[in-house]
Amino acid sequence: MNKVNNNNCIIAIDAMGGDFAPLNAIVGAIDALRENNDFELLLVGKKDEIMKVLDKEKLDFPEENIVHASEVIGMKDTPTTALKQKRDSSIVVGANLVKEKKAHAFVSAGNTGAMMAASTLIMGRIPGVGRPTIGATLPTAKGNFCTVYDVGASVDSKPQHLFEYGIMGSIYAKEIFGIPNPTIGLLNVGEEESKGNKVAQAAMELFKNSDLNFIGNVEGRDILAGTADIVVCDGFVGNIILKFAESIIGLLKAKFKNYAESSFANKLKVGMAKGTLKAVLEDMDYQKYGGVPLLGVNGISIIGHGSSSTLAIKNMVLRAKEMFDKNLIKKIEDSVKHYENKT
Amino acid sequence: MNKVNNNNCIIAIDAMGGDFAPLNAIVGAIDALRENNDFELLLVGKKDEIMKVLDKEKLDFPEENIVHASEVIGMKDTPTTALKQKRDSSIVVGANLVKEKKAHAFVSAGNTGAMMAASTLIMGRIPGVGRPTIGATLPTAKGNFCTVYDVGASVDSKPQHLFEYGIMGSIYAKEIFGIPNPTIGLLNVGEEESKGNKVAQAAMELFKNSDLNFIGNVEGRDILAGTADIVVCDGFVGNIILKFAESIIGLLKAKFKNYAESSFANKLKVGMAKGTLKAVLEDMDYQKYGGVPLLGVNGISIIGHGSSSTLAIKNMVLRAKEMFDKNLIKKIEDSVKHYENKT
Numbered sequence: 077m078n079k080v081n082n083n084n085c086i087i088a089i090d091a092m093g094g095d096f097a098p099l100n101a102i103v104g105a106i107d108a109l110r111e112n113n114d115f116e117l118l119l120v121g122k123k124d125e126i127m128k129v130l131d132k133e134k135l136d137f138p139e140e141n142i143v144h145a146s147e148v149i150g151m152k153d154t155p156t157t158a159l160k161q162k163r164d165s166s167i168v169v170g171a172n173l174v175k176e177k178k179a180h181a182f183v184s185a186g187n188t189g190a191m192m193a194a195s196t197l198i199m200g201r202i203p204g205v206g207r208p209t210i211g212a213t214l215p216t217a218k219g220n221f222c223t224v225y226d227v228g229a230s231v232d233s234k235p236q237h238l239f240e241y242g243i244m245g246s247i248y249a250k251e252i253f254g255i256p257n258p259t260i261g262l263l264n265v266g267e268e269e270s271k272g273n274k275v276a277q278a279a280m281e282l283f284k285n286s287d288l289n290f291i292g293n294v295e296g297r298d299i300l301a302g303t304a305d306i307v308v309c310d311g312f313v314g315n316i317i318l319k320f321a322e323s324i325i326g327l328l329k330a331k332f333k334n335y336a337e338s339s340f341a342n343k344l345k346v347g348m349a350k351g352t353l354k355a356v357l358e359d360m361d362y363q364k365y366g367g368v369p370l371l372g373v374n375g376i377s378i379i380g381h382g383s384s385s386t387l388a389i390k391n392m393v394l395r396a397k398e399m400f401d402k403n404l405i406k407k408i409e410d411s412v413k414h415y416e417n418k419t
Numbered sequence: 420m421n422k423v424n425n426n427n428c429i430i431a432i433d434a435m436g437g438d439f440a441p442l443n444a445i446v447g448a449i450d451a452l453r454e455n456n457d458f459e460l461l462l463v464g465k466k467d468e469i470m471k472v473l474d475k476e477k478l479d480f481p482e483e484n485i486v487h488a489s490e491v492i493g494m495k496d497t498p499t500t501a502l503k504q505k506r507d508s509s510i511v512v513g514a515n516l517v518k519e520k521k522a523h524a525f526v527s528a529g530n531t532g533a534m535m536a537a538s539t540l541i542m543g544r545i546p547g548v549g550r551p552t553i554g555a556t557l558p559t560a561k562g563n564f565c566t567v568y569d570v571g572a573s574v575d576s577k578p579q580h581l582f583e584y585g586i587m588g589s590i591y592a593k594e595i596f597g598i599p600n601p602t603i604g605l606l607n608v609g610e611e612e613s614k615g616n617k618v619a620q621a622a623m624e625l626f627k628n629s630d631l632n633f634i635g636n637v638e639g640r641d642i643l644a645g646t647a648d649i650v651v652c653d654g655f656v657g658n659i660i661l662k663f664a665e666s667i668i669g670l671l672k673a674k675f676k677n678y679a680e681s682s683f684a685n686k687l688k689v690g691m692a693k694g695t696l697k698a699v700l701e702d703m704d705y706q707k708y709g710g711v712p713l714l715g716v717n718g719i720s721i722i723g724h725g726s727s728s729t730l731a732i733k734n735m736v737l738r739a740k741e742m743f744d745k746n747l748i749k750k751i752e753d754s755v756k757h758y759e760n761k762t
Contacts, residue, residue: 215670215674216670216673217666217669217670217672217673217674218673219673219677228608231608231615231616232616232617263659264655264659265571265574265654265655265658265659272574272655273574273575273653273655274575276655295658295659295662296658296659296660296661296662296663296664296665296666297662297663297665297666297669298666299663299666300663300666300667300669300670301666301669301670309659310616311608312607312608312615312616312619312656313655313656313659315608315638315639316606316607316608316638316639316652316656316660317639317659317660317663318639319638319639319640320639320640320642320643320660320663320664321639321663322639322640323560323639323640323641323642323643323644324643324667326560326640326643326644327558327559327560327643327644328699329560330559330560330561330562331558331560331699332695332699334562335695335698335699342695342698345692345694345695346695348691348692348695349688349691349692349695349696351688352675352678352685352688352689352691352692353692355678355685356671356674356675356678
């Protein structure tokens with residue numbers, strides 16, 4: 077395989093990643109290729125299994141674009157151990173393709189921790205970035221979206237890391253979500269500057285002295301209220317909020333079930349309300365839309381949910397293509413450099 | 420006023436505390452007295468204003484049980500400044516009543532920060548307690564409740580503080596919620612012991628070497644799933660989760676409104692579903708039930724929401740009485756001592 081030419085986008089997909097791999101990964105990625113044929117696709121994984129799916133689904137795909145990887149990192153494998161032991165796994169091989177400039181992007185719905193670790197350790201960080209970050213985009217009462225950084229790429233973030241999340245999130249929101257001048261809020265326990273823990277207080281100083289569109293401290297309620305386009309916090313806090321948010325639908329379902337069981341009249345009422353509820357709750361289930369990028373690594377790395385549908389995989393691949401087209405890695409590097417010189 | 424006799428419970432209420440004070444505070448507290456006349460009630464605040472309400476509401480209340488306080492700490496006052504400047508405020512006077520053993524409990528729906536600071540600084544901490552804590556009780560999908568400690572009494576908690584929140588929360592759950600052997604989870608970003616930030620990792624060691632009913636690390640989703648009766652975390656994280664949780668109803672309302680506005684048929688559907696939704700969401704609005712204790716201070720301190728109804732105030736006063744009856748402060752002191760000797 078030749079090194080990539082910067083004008084010709086090459087996206088590698090982890091064919092073995094996700095609960096429904098290799099089927100969903102392969103079908104979803106090829107769907108993306110059908111929608112936007114302006115890139116080259118590499119399928120990374122066990123060649124025989126990939127061939128079997130291509131055969132069965134009657135998909136026409138060039139064999140030379142299959143990159144064989146003999147091992148698979150399981151969803152329950154410990155990330156760092158798996159990386160060391162499974163050096164020929166699809167995740168390690170895929171990350172290496174980006175490192176070796178044989179691909180611009182690597183997309184996987186496999187083991188999230190392993191994907192984060194492989195991307196960070198193998199692709200390396202963008203110069204000037206202390207820690208990569210992963211965001212979660214939540215719907216808001218205003219009808220727009222709020223992306224929370226970091227939601228689990230790193231705990232015990234230092235103030236400078238929080239500041240970098242803001243820089244990177246800002247570029248992503250501008251380039252990918254099309255928000256001209258994205259607002260950034262610092263997650264805290266109160267609006268006053270003096271509030272919060274030591275890390276938040278020090279991060280406040282960095283943000284307020286920058287020319288980012290920083291709106292100050294925001295509170296837990298501001299995420300769903302849509303007060304800021306980007307909310308910045310340590311990955312420990314962000315991960316807990318994300319998982320808390322994901323569990324809300326479960327509580328609502330249980331509550332409606334209890335209510336339905338409390339009387340026959342209530343059962344009828346819930347029956348009538350069901351369709352409406354479903355429609356509203358589905359809109360809140362943002363997971364279906366696709367994966368999220370690990371920002372700050374030196375290459376495009378997109379991580380999807382284990383249960384990714386073919387649609388989610390397709391969206392992830394198209395997102396990778398968009399990040400390539402918008403030259404996002406370079407823009408992050410330039411922006412981080414801009415702020416480095418200022419502080 | 421004489422010092423209290425331990426057998427005769429005296430509860431002081433901040434008559435000036437809350438958005439609907441003095442009316443709600445006075446009426447709610449007297450309602451509690453009507454329901455359980457086995458305690459003595461003190462109304463703390465501006466005597467003339469209190470008398471006016473008693474008069475207007477035709478409430479028979481002994482004048483000698485009104486404790487005059489000439490100042491009021493406003494909802495927007497900065498807690499620590501207010502405590503220093505308004506030494507004759509109802510919150511400071513009320514906390515002093517407990518310190519001077521002229522009351523066993525002080526209840527307020529006023530400025531939360533000022534109430535926490537006054538309780539901590541004036542009443543002092545229970546011997547052995549490093550930091551007081553405040554919990555938030557959330558409904559779960561299992562139908563039971565989960566109380567999260569700390570939700571804002573202190574940020575940058577040390578591992579030992581998290582451990583104490585577990586001890587205190589456990590006693591409260593047992594004595595007040597009647598849970599025989601409450602389970603405690605440590606909030607973290609994964610279940611494995613090695614997960615999380617440094618504070619969580621060190622707290623893990625304290626919990627697992629204790630004889631508390633500790634079930635290990637729990638994640639953000641476990642709160643609403645009802646995995647543990649008590650979930651322990653730093654006040655920075657807890658406060659953000661609590662405010663995030665409180666904002667969910669706002670998002671749901673907005674989503675239903677949007678859905679209703681999307682077509683006439685959907686408008687009818689939402690119209691039909693409205694009653695059901697309201698019934699279900701109301702059950703989730705735990706705030707209406709009353710206030711929460713500040714555990715770890717050397718006296719009973721109960722803090723209510725600014726918008727407390729008379730029912731909420733009544734419940735807060737009855738909760739104070741229950742804490743007195745169950746000898747909760749002494750039990751916390753004994754338990755903290757028990758674990759001190761072990762570590």
